[in-house]
Amino acid sequence: MITKSLVSSIAIACAVFGVTSSAAYAAQCSGTIRVLAQPRDGLTLLERYKDEFVKLSGGADFQIDYLNENDRRAKTKADASTIGKYNVYYIDEANVALFASSGWVAPLLDYYPKENDYSDFDPGRQKVATYDGKVWFAPLTGGGDLMVYRKDLLEAAGIHPPKTLDEYVAAVEKLNQPDKGIYGTALRGQRGSGANVWRWMPFFKGFGGNWFDGKTPAFDSDAAVKATETYLKIFKYSAPGSQTGGWDEAVGAFTSGQVAMLIESTPLVGMALDKKSSQVADKIGYLPPPTPLTGGGYGHGLAIGMKANADDAAKQCAGLFVGWATSKENEQRRLEEGQFSELNRTSVMTSPKFAELYGPDLGQALAETGKVTAVNFWQSPQWPDLGDRWGIILEELITGTRTDVQGGLDELNDFAKDLVARSQ
Amino acid sequence: MKTKHILPAVFLTPAMVILAVLALVPTVYAVVISFQDRELSRPDGQFVGLANYLSLFSDRRFINAIQVSLSWEVLTVVLTLVMAIGLGILLFECTTPKVRNLLSLLFLVPVILPRVSAAFVWKFAFHPLYGIITYPYKALTGQPLDLLSNPLTALGTVALVDVWQWGLFFSVIVLKLLETLPPQPFEAARLDHAKTWEIYAYVAIPMLKAPLISLAFVKMIESLRAFDLIYVMTRGGPGISTETLDMYAFSQGFIESGRISYASSMAVLMMVATSIAFTFIWKRARI
Amino acid sequence: MSNRHIGRTVGKVALALAAFSAVFPVFWTVLNAFKNRVDIVTPTPLFIFTPTLDNFAYVLGRDSVFAGLLNSVIISGMAVLIGTVLGLPAAYAIARYPNRWSKDIQFFVLSLRFLPPVAVAIPLMVIWLDFGFYDTRLSMIITYTLLTLATVVWLSVPAFSRVPKEVEEAARVDGYGPFAVFFLIALPIASRSLIGAVAFSFVLVWNEFLIALMLTTSDAKTLPIVASELTQLGRDVPWGILNASVVLLSIPPLLFIGVLSGMLNSAFKRKSS
Numbered sequence: 002m003i004t005k006s007l008v009s010s011i012a013i014a015c016a017v018f019g020v021t022s023s024a025a026y027a028a029q030c031s032g033t034i035r036v037l038a039q040p041r042d043g044l045t046l047l048e049r050y051k052d053e054f055v056k057l058s059g060g061a062d063f064q065i066d067y068l069n070e071n072d073r074r075a076k077t078k079a080d081a082s083t084i085g086k087y088n089v090y091y092i093d094e095a096n097v098a099l100f101a102s103s104g105w106v107a108p109l110l111d112y113y114p115k116e117n118d119y120s121d122f123d124p125g126r127q128k129v130a131t132y133d134g135k136v137w138f139a140p141l142t143g144g145g146d147l148m149v150y151r152k153d154l155l156e157a158a159g160i161h162p163p164k165t166l167d168e169y170v171a172a173v174e175k176l177n178q179p180d181k182g183i184y185g186t187a188l189r190g191q192r193g194s195g196a197n198v199w200r201w202m203p204f205f206k207g208f209g210g211n212w213f214d215g216k217t218p219a220f221d222s223d224a225a226v227k228a229t230e231t232y233l234k235i236f237k238y239s240a241p242g243s244q245t246g247g248w249d250e251a252v253g254a255f256t257s258g259q260v261a262m263l264i265e266s267t268p269l270v271g272m273a274l275d276k277k278s279s280q281v282a283d284k285i286g287y288l289p290p291p292t293p294l295t296g297g298g299y300g301h302g303l304a305i306g307m308k309a310n311a312d313d314a315a316k317q318c319a320g321l322f323v324g325w326a327t328s329k330e331n332e333q334r335r336l337e338e339g340q341f342s343e344l345n346r347t348s349v350m351t352s353p354k355f356a357e358l359y360g361p362d363l364g365q366a367l368a369e370t371g372k373v374t375a376v377n378f379w380q381s382p383q384w385p386d387l388g389d390r391w392g393i394i395l396e397e398l399i400t401g402t403r404t405d406v407q408g409g410l411d412e413l414n415d416f417a418k419d420l421v422a423r424s425q
Numbered sequence: 426m427k428t429k430h431i432l433p434a435v436f437l438t439p440a441m442v443i444l445a446v447l448a449l450v451p452t453v454y455a456v457v458i459s460f461q462d463r464e465l466s467r468p469d470g471q472f473v474g475l476a477n478y479l480s481l482f483s484d485r486r487f488i489n490a491i492q493v494s495l496s497w498e499v500l501t502v503v504l505t506l507v508m509a510i511g512l513g514i515l516l517f518e519c520t521t522p523k524v525r526n527l528l529s530l531l532f533l534v535p536v537i538l539p540r541v542s543a544a545f546v547w548k549f550a551f552h553p554l555y556g557i558i559t560y561p562y563k564a565l566t567g568q569p570l571d572l573l574s575n576p577l578t579a580l581g582t583v584a585l586v587d588v589w590q591w592g593l594f595f596s597v598i599v600l601k602l603l604e605t606l607p608p609q610p611f612e613a614a615r616l617d618h619a620k621t622w623e624i625y626a627y628v629a630i631p632m633l634k635a636p637l638i639s640l641a642f643v644k645m646i647e648s649l650r651a652f653d654l655i656y657v658m659t660r661g662g663p664g665i666s667t668e669t670l671d672m673y674a675f676s677q678g679f680i681e682s683g684r685i686s687y688a689s690s691m692a693v694l695m696m697v698a699t700s701i702a703f704t705f706i707w708k709r710a711r712i
Numbered sequence: 713m714s715n716r717h718i719g720r721t722v723g724k725v726a727l728a729l730a731a732f733s734a735v736f737p738v739f740w741t742v743l744n745a746f747k748n749r750v751d752i753v754t755p756t757p758l759f760i761f762t763p764t765l766d767n768f769a770y771v772l773g774r775d776s777v778f779a780g781l782l783n784s785v786i787i788s789g790m791a792v793l794i795g796t797v798l799g800l801p802a803a804y805a806i807a808r809y810p811n812r813w814s815k816d817i818q819f820f821v822l823s824l825r826f827l828p829p830v831a832v833a834i835p836l837m838v839i840w841l842d843f844g845f846y847d848t849r850l851s852m853i854i855t856y857t858l859l860t861l862a863t864v865v866w867l868s869v870p871a872f873s874r875v876p877k878e879v880e881e882a883a884r885v886d887g888y889g890p891f892a893v894f895f896l897i898a899l900p901i902a903s904r905s906l907i908g909a910v911a912f913s914f915v916l917v918w919n920e921f922l923i924a925l926m927l928t929t930s931d932a933k934t935l936p937i938v939a940s941e942l943t944q945l946g947r948d949v950p951w952g953i954l955n956a957s958v959v960l961l962s963i964p965p966l967l968f969i970g971v972l973s974g975m976l977n978s979a980f981k982r983k984s985s
Contacts, residue, residue: 035930037930064775064776066776066930066941067941068941072941075679075680075681076680076929078683079465079679079680079683079929080929080930082465082466082683083465083841083846083847083929084841084846084847084929086847086929086930086931087930103466179568182567190574190663191662192662192664241553241568241569241571242553242554242569242571242574244571244574244663245571245573245574245662245663246574386681386682389681389682393486393664393665396662396663396664397663397664397665399663400574400575400576400662400663400664400666401576402576402663402664402665402666403664412485423462431890432805432809432890432891432894433805433809433811435801436801436802436804436805436894437801437802437805437806437817439798439802440798440799440801440802440861440865441802441817443798443857443858443861444820444821444824444858444861444862444865447854447855447857447858448824448827448858450835450839451832451835451836451839452835454835454836454838454839455831455834455835458834458835458838463838468841468842511726512726512727512730515723515724515726515727516727518720518723519720519723519724519727520724520727528727528730528731529973529976530969530970530973531731531734531735532730532731532734533969533972533973533976534734534735534738534966534969535734535738537915537965537966537968537969537972538738538919538962538965538966539918539919539921539936539939539961539962539965540919540921541919541921541936541939541940541943541958541961542741542939542958542961542962545741545939545940545943545954545958546737546738546740546741546958547737548943549741549744549951549954549955550737550740555752555951557740557757560756560757564756589733589734593730593733593734596730597976598976598980601976601977601979601980602980604980605980621716621719646825646826649826649828649829650829650922652829652830652921652922653921653922653936656921656922656925656940657940657943670828670830671828671829671830671922674830674831674834675830675833675922675925675926678830678834678837678926679837679925679926685834685837685838688830688834689834689835689838692828692830692831692834692835693831695828695830695831696827696828696831699826699827699828700823700826700827703823703826704823704826707819707822
């Protein structure tokens with residue numbers, strides 16, 4: 002008992018004086034820090050260095066439970082809104098507003114060890130981790146969009162890499178040769194605010210659409226109709242399996258050589274360049290998405306749960322884990338393992354080792370696409386609800402069980418009004 | 426004589442009290458919550474009367490779920506019985522006792538498997554790229570066959586797994602039922618030069634009418650438990666083409682939006698509907 | 713005659729196909745559980761490969777799988793134990809001491825099975841949340857007791873009815889009291905069928921999915937939930953590991969196949985005599 006109260010008084014003292022040095026807690030964490038996450042090579046890599054964390058924390062262990070992306074979103078929400086058993090949640094740009102405004106996660110910087118230097122993270126990542134003026138998670142991955150294409154196929158067809166959407170659509174149509182096992186593109190059809198809706202939003206935003214005007218839904222517009230029609234049109238040339246597939250299926254189809262060209266989140270480039278997982282590693286080119294498409298800015302990371310970490314000492318321990326998991330040392334390990342998509346620190350991405358592994362092109366493409374990267378979704382705690390509902394309607398449109406685009410948007414409109422009314 | 430009165434009370438009371446409490450409390454709770462606007466993240470619900478029930482009937486997904494659930498019931502019950510009777514007769518007609526015993530054991534395997542396992546086994550078998558069932562199609566046409574992402578075939582494909590589990594199991598029961606029949610009517614029919622199928626269609630099956638109705642009844646009840654298969658294999662997709670009532674209530678109450686009151690109103694309607702339907706069938710058929 | 717012969721051959725082929733369909737998917741899964749990923753993700757299915765134990769080693773080595781296994785054993789075991797201890801006497805009372813409520817009680821027990829699981833799970837989720845027992849083994853055991861108790865009662869009533877009345881009466885003449893008749897005469901005689909009933913209730917809760925999915929998030933997660941989470945991970949996941957976890961989940965119910973088959977046989981024997 003005495004030790005315990007001593008621990009918490011030290012913790013309180015440190016919090017008061019802002020001394021968040023992990024050394025001060027090194028001997029005081031115990032038990033198991035439970036993490037609910039989605040599979041990431043970087044996290045699996047951490048499990049190899051468990052002993053290092055046990056030593057650093059003075060005895061605390063960690064256990065990571067993995068769920069697929071949609072399930073992870075649903076289960077973190079279900080857990081946080083009920084009993085909150087997890088010390089650390091994996092959250093993302095789309096639900097940071099929900100988690101922060103519901104009080105399910107703690108303001109990160111109060112507990113993030115100073116020596117892990119949060120300001121080293123890429124400014125774009127920092128921006129998506131911020132809501133209501135505070136930072137809520139430490140990034141594990143993030144970025145925008147890139148258009149990735151097969152140089153060999155484009156050359157053979159005499160097509161220049163498209164710069165505008167019209168050129169892009171025409172090229173996809175021309176490159177689609179199902180009888181040769183080559184499909185024009187791969188989109189995401191699977192329902193979900195972070196799945197099909199995610200890939201649809203650059204069209205919606207690119208055509209000038211807006212989600213809300215104040216509290217009034219504004220998305221039932223020509224921009225949305227045009228975006229949906231364009232999306233469905235390109236879907237005619239999308240690889241089989243992508244109609245109900247997400248990121249995994251799209252990446253899989255491209256890296257196995259079935260797809261000529263697609264617009265996807267930036268980590269695709271790393272995976273397509275990796276000879277271990279890609280059959281097209283030496284045939285690809287990449288550019289920012291064609292105009293007027295905007296890039297879908299995103300970021301995923303680790304946040305400190307409020308309920309499971311009842312007192313400040315527990316939050317410090319969770320913060321210690323988050324700090325360690327996203328530390329520069331661990332990012333360097335990821336770099337050495339070739340986990341390009343899980344690098345977030347400026348110091349690592351500008352290091353000589355990075356340039357040596359990925360060449361100057363990629364760095365430049367990333368900088369270029371940064372300029373068109375935008376927040377495409379509605380920044381609100383209710384976004385997951387709205388996005389998921391649109392995801393279902395969009396999936397119906399894609400698989401053909403529904404054909405009226407306008408009717409689908411009207412239905413979403415009613416849903417949005419109801420959603421806003423219920424949250425009052 | 427006195428102990429004779431004590432035993433039933435001692436033996437029955439604890440079990441019945443526990444069952445009654447465990448069954449009634451949730452039921453009452455479900456009704457109470459269904460009149461509120463509780464959400465998972467907002468436990469302090471307000472009384473809203475019948476609002477949840479009213480909005481259910483203008484909810485397209487709810488109407489769709491009723492249709493999907495009904496199709497599922499009809500599809501699985503009919504196919505299971507057809508398969509069970511067909512295979513049961515074949516087991517009875519074409520096997521030696523040894524083979525019969527072996528097959529009776531093998532046919533139990535699917536139904537004993539956890540539904541999650543069965544669903545995964547078949548989901549993987551139907552995988553458009555690596556599946557063993559879709560392989561011949563892919564080898565012949567060069568095109569992948571994706572039955573689970575096609576709205577026209579998804580529900581049927583999942584139903585196939587259900588029929589695989591229950592049809593094989595019920596065929597063993599049909600066999601046991603046939604074994605209990607007296608041999609005289611069969612012999613009489615054979616003397617009249619009836620064909621084999623006629624013996625079954627006009628003699629054996631009518632004699633087994635009552636137990637077969639019981640089997641249909643049991644299957645109707647078990648078909649309410651479609652959730653596990655659908656959750657693992659399609660999640661209600663593509664679109665909402667395999668979204669049954671339990672899948673929709675689950676996603677509303679838990680995963681998608683945590684609207685437990687809304688989901689409760691669905692649960693109450695389902696309870697009322699199934700209780701009325703099954704009580705009616707039960708009393709009618711006097712099984 | 714030859715028509716008949718053809719018919720029988722066709723019938724035998726159909727039976728062979730059915731038997732194949734019953735066992736092959738399971739066999740294939742077991743096979744895949746011993747494969748490396750490269751041997752699974754092939755354009756042509758492979759039957760000959762170098763087997764590996766890595767998948768099982770990984771599955772058994774994961775904390776979440778082990779925790780799920782432990783939860784499943786404890787929760788199913790306790791629920792079956794309570795269901796048996798309370799259910800067998802209740803079933804005996806219904807079978808041997810019929811009164812004017814017996815029919816209603818039997819119908820009530822059966823009607824519990826009419827309840828759609830989701831309709832039970834939603835209010836129970838709220839109840840356990842309100843009482844602070846959400847996601848605990850205790851709440852899962854209590855919930856599953858509803859299933860095991862109803863099943864044990866339902867399946868044991870006919871088993872006790874099949875015990876010859878004369879044997880019980882003879883025991884009573886020998887001076888056995890009603891309780892002694894139950895414990896020393898009825899239970900042993902009906903034991904074969906009763907074991908089947910208990911095994912069935914175990915398989916039922918071991919395999920249960922929806923309620924566990926809604927009533928647990930981490931501490932009390934049962935093995936089916938953990939296995940389903942593994943199977944949903946996505947494309948990059950080693951398929952061998954998924955197959956191994958499914959095999960692990962399926963072993964305990966399959967162990968009872970003999971017992972259940974025996975129960976089926978004894979249940980239908982009565983009618984033939």
